[in-house]
Amino acid sequence: MFQILELKKTVNFLKHAVPVSIMSVILVIASIATLATKGINWGLDFTGxxxxxxxxxxxxxxxxxxxxxxxxxxxxxxxxxxxxxxxxxxxxxxxxxxxxxxxxxxxxxxxxxxxxxxxxxxxxxxGPQVGAELAEQGGLAVLVALICILMYVSFRFEWRLAMGSVAALAHDVILTLGIFSLFQLEFDLTVLAGVLTVVGYSLNDTIVVFDRIRENFLKIRKSGPSEIVNTSITQTMSRTIITTGTTLIVVVALFMKGGAMIHGFATALLMGIVVGTYSSIYVASYLAVRLGVSREHMLPVEVEKEGADQDALMP
Incomplete structure (x- = not known):
């Protein structure tokens, strides 16, 4: 199925990276301003x-x-x-x-x-005291998740890619919270679960793209970083379309027919999936290119064996 939907020609996704990135920065700043002025409409789980x-x-x-x-x-x-x-x-x-x-x-x-x-x-x-403790623990949960993801991606790939992935995740979380603040949607524990689910979903999509970027850096030697990133995104686009499309079908069904109990959860997922899909391209991948990721950064570190110098001197 992936082969059927695979694009035959490389699409220049990064051609539109600058205006999309500017739009993302504006949206993030607007979300932070909304959170600072209007705050979050905490549910009874947090307010008591x-x-x-x-x-x-x-x-x-x-x-x-x-x-x-x-x-x-x-x-x-x-x-x-x-x-x-x-x-x-x-x-x-x-x-x-x-x-x-x-x-x-x-x-x-x-x-x-x-x-x-x-x-x-x-x-x-x-009680309100218990609710305030839940809000604090929920914020710490998101922060710890971002830190652990930064460590994981740095270990598996390279710090430039790690910075891109964490920036994309923070971007997705801030925009999702901004929507809830703007429309004063109730934020309860189910919504917090939805935000954490968005973090995992967005990370999964980013890891797939980064894995193909690393593979193509090692296989393609005559292309620059931008060309390799465009090639990698094009090759994984079929997977992204299928995964995002099938997930959206379920989430839209939950949003429309799931009832009031999970409406906030479905709203967080709906926003997170839409924002997370494009952030994997125009935030995570583009930031890695701007930070100067190259083929040399993808090469495995050579470990010199003990006694290698003596073996080289022997006739």
């Missing part, structure tokens, strides 16, 4: 709050339930199906003027108007 799980006697009417949750103590409640259509989970934000038990009673009263036979299955409270 009360979680109420209920079971209705029949399929729950979420719209009617949301219309009943208008009291000041439950303002801003998030209502979602949890499992079956009869199971509902309600997330209540922290209110300084109202205690948790008051919010729970107001929620139960609102649910009883929709269904008199509703049952409360579980009530949990997550």
């Amino acid at each position: 709050g009360t979680v109420v799980e209920m079971e209705f006697s029949q399929a729950a009417d979420l719209t009617a339930l949301r219309e009943q949750l208008v009291a000041p103590e439950v303002e801003g409640a998030v209502v979602q199906n949890f499992g079956t259509s009869r199971d509902v989970i309600i997330r209540l934000p922290v209110k300084e003027d109202f205690k948790s038990d008051v919010q729970v009673r107001a929620t139960q009263a609102a649910a009883a108007i929709v269904d008199a036979n509703v049952e409360t299955k579980r009530v949990e409270f997550v």
Whole structure:
């Protein structure tokens, strides 16, 4: 299949690298500015709050339930199906003027108007301190992942390629977070899982391209770095199209039909896949070329054997 889709002629991808790179820099700066001014709309997993799980006697009417949750103590409640259509989970934000038990009673009263036979299955409270700790640990998880990737790519390839890969990953994460900040989409643990998944997906695509670049540097001796990078990207383009296309089909299906529980996760994946695909070319590969990667950097280091000088002197 790869042979059928393989391009017969090398495409000059780096021809458009400068304007695309400028666009990426502008988007990154805009994302950082958005994060600094508007911040992130943290979910209850990070801000703390009360979680109420209920079971209705029949399929729950979420719209009617949301219309009943208008009291000041439950303002801003998030209502979602949890499992079956009869199971509902309600997330209540922290209110300084109202205690948790008051919010729970107001929620139960609102649910009883929709269904008199509703049952409360579980009530949990997550304190703001625990939520702040989750946010800190989530940020550290992304940072540690980037550092480990930098070490891995430096060991497997070369530091110029490693810098390109880490720059591409940071680019993908910042743009994804910028979208969530711009539209004030709720950022919870499922979204954090999506961001970490984007890091792995983007790295996988970059490693495939870098592996072919290293192989072509050793095989093709008369071409410059830009030509070799263009050749490598062209040769791996069939794989990129197939992988990205099939993944997008699944992610779009999750985004459209997956429900509110995984909507944030699907949004993070959708943004990350689109941004990560072009960043492997116009961020990772182009930055490596700008840093001066060449064939000499790809050659394995020769290790001199002990006694080699004496053997050379022997007749």
